[in-house]
Amino acid sequence: MDIQSLPSKLLESAVQEMSSLPSVGRKTALRLVLHLLKQPREQVERFGMSFITLRNEVKKCRVCGNISDSDTCRVCSNPRRDHSTVCVVESIKDVMSIEGTGLYSGVYHVLGGIISPIDGVGPSDLTFDELVARVATGSVKEVIVALSTTMEGETTAYYLYKKLHEYSVQISALARGVGFGDELEYTDEITLGRSIKNRTPFENIFGSRQ
Amino acid sequence: MDIQSLPSKLLESAVQEMSSLPSVGRKTALRLVLHLLKQPREQVERFGMSFITLRNEVKKCRVCGNISDSDTCRVCSNPRRDHSTVCVVESIKDVMSIEGTGLYSGVYHVLGGIISPIDGVGPSDLTFDELVARVATGSVKEVIVALSTTMEGETTAYYLYKKLHEYSVQISALARGVGFGDELEYTDEITLGRSIKNRTPFENIFGSRQ
Numbered sequence: 001m002d003i004q005s006l007p008s009k010l011l012e013s014a015v016q017e018m019s020s021l022p023s024v025g026r027k028t029a030l031r032l033v034l035h036l037l038k039q040p041r042e043q044v045e046r047f048g049m050s051f052i053t054l055r056n057e058v059k060k061c062r063v064c065g066n067i068s069d070s071d072t073c074r075v076c077s078n079p080r081r082d083h084s085t086v087c088v089v090e091s092i093k094d095v096m097s098i099e100g101t102g103l104y105s106g107v108y109h110v111l112g113g114i115i116s117p118i119d120g121v122g123p124s125d126l127t128f129d130e131l132v133a134r135v136a137t138g139s140v141k142e143v144i145v146a147l148s149t150t151m152e153g154e155t156t157a158y159y160l161y162k163k164l165h166e167y168s169v170q171i172s173a174l175a176r177g178v179g180f181g182d183e184l185e186y187t188d189e190i191t192l193g194r195s196i197k198n199r200t201p202f203e204n205i206f207g208s209r210q
Numbered sequence: 211m212d213i214q215s216l217p218s219k220l221l222e223s224a225v226q227e228m229s230s231l232p233s234v235g236r237k238t239a240l241r242l243v244l245h246l247l248k249q250p251r252e253q254v255e256r257f258g259m260s261f262i263t264l265r266n267e268v269k270k271c272r273v274c275g276n277i278s279d280s281d282t283c284r285v286c287s288n289p290r291r292d293h294s295t296v297c298v299v300e301s302i303k304d305v306m307s308i309e310g311t312g313l314y315s316g317v318y319h320v321l322g323g324i325i326s327p328i329d330g331v332g333p334s335d336l337t338f339d340e341l342v343a344r345v346a347t348g349s350v351k352e353v354i355v356a357l358s359t360t361m362e363g364e365t366t367a368y369y370l371y372k373k374l375h376e377y378s379v380q381i382s383a384l385a386r387g388v389g390f391g392d393e394l395e396y397t398d399e400i401t402l403g404r405s406i407k408n409r410t411p412f413e414n415i416f417g418s419r420q
Contacts, residue, residue, distance in 0.1 A: 008264075010264045021246075034303060044262055050223050057220055058220045067218050095217070
């Protein structure tokens with residue numbers, strides 16, 4: 001299909017916008033746009049406006065940085081959550097992942113990224129100061145560092161540790177080990193070595209799987 | 211990731227709209243919407259409005275049914291095209307495919323679908339009458355039936371033939387045979403049998419490949 005020259009400029013610009021989405025190529029974009037073109041006007045109106053409304057009206061929680069419809073997010077405004085335990089994550093996606101486990105009852109702090117000199121992201125681009133301010137109030141007992149175990153994640157975790165260790169707060173990290181469904185044969189040596197060294201009583205495993 | 215309960219109703223409705231697109235699941239939709247959320251407001255505005263504008267303002271060519279920014283499409287308003295040869299296709303996608311070959315200089319007629327009792331599409335839902343009217347003017351010398359070689363495509367082609375054979379117009383179909391890049395070993399018997407029977411002088415093959 002010759003998708004270089006479309007029969008309409010309006011179609012061309014819609015296809016260009018659609019293919020600006022990550023992992024949507026020009027061919028897929030054309031298919032999606034032609035699908036929209038077959039829908040009733042009201043539905044296309046609803047489709048287009050939903051993103052514009054989201055972008056213009058969604059808020060960031062003033063406490064943790066999670067996205068929210070109001071000034072304070074659902075988690076931070078929930079009195080039944082443990083506000084003395086703060087889990088530090090890179091992005092709102094990670095909040096959703098951890099909430100999805102149903103096993104965490106504390107609150108969050110969204111950094112908005114990780115330190116990555118290659119991508120030009122330094123500490124000042126992230127919400128470290130806000131986190132330190134939360135800890136400095138003295139109401140936080142534990143900070144859980146829940147960052148990816150990549151080079152950038154480890155760097156960010158270390159920076160976090162240096163920023164926070166002068167306060168009287170417990171700093172912990174996610175447990176490292178063999179993942180659920182992993183085959184030992186294909187587990188890397190560092191992970192396997194650490195999980196033998198830090199082996200856990202059987203009861204703890206069953207407890208955490210509920 | 212728990213994508214059942216999103217932290218914002220605005221996010222929820224944007225994700226629902228995005229996942230209404232074909233082959234976009236809820237997880238992909240969330241990823242795409244979170245990407246949009248990181249873009250500048252003007253860009254998200256442009257993104258959303260492009261589809262709404264397209265749906266509200268794009269026109270159907272009054273001659274052939276192809277989509278167009280004006281009343282008559284680029285092909286139909288081009289005096290250098292051969293207006294006496296009409297290629298009948300199912301959809302505007304097929305117009306783009308044939309235009310993409312660069313080897314067709316006639317005009318088109320977009321049926322808007324094919325006869326498919328299972329999907330509730332009958333002849334009255336398609337633009338047969340418009341095609342007959344075009345042929346009845348006497349200005350059309352040849353109608354090329356370029357439909358899929360599925361059961362529904364063949365049925366539609368036969369219906370078309372019955373509608374048109376009383377007029378003095380040449381009715382032809384796309385050449386059937388082995389596709390470019392096909393391995394003979396895996397070509398079905400009907401196709402292979404037909405392509406032996408309707409074998410072509412070597413010069414024709416090279417001529418059509420330019």
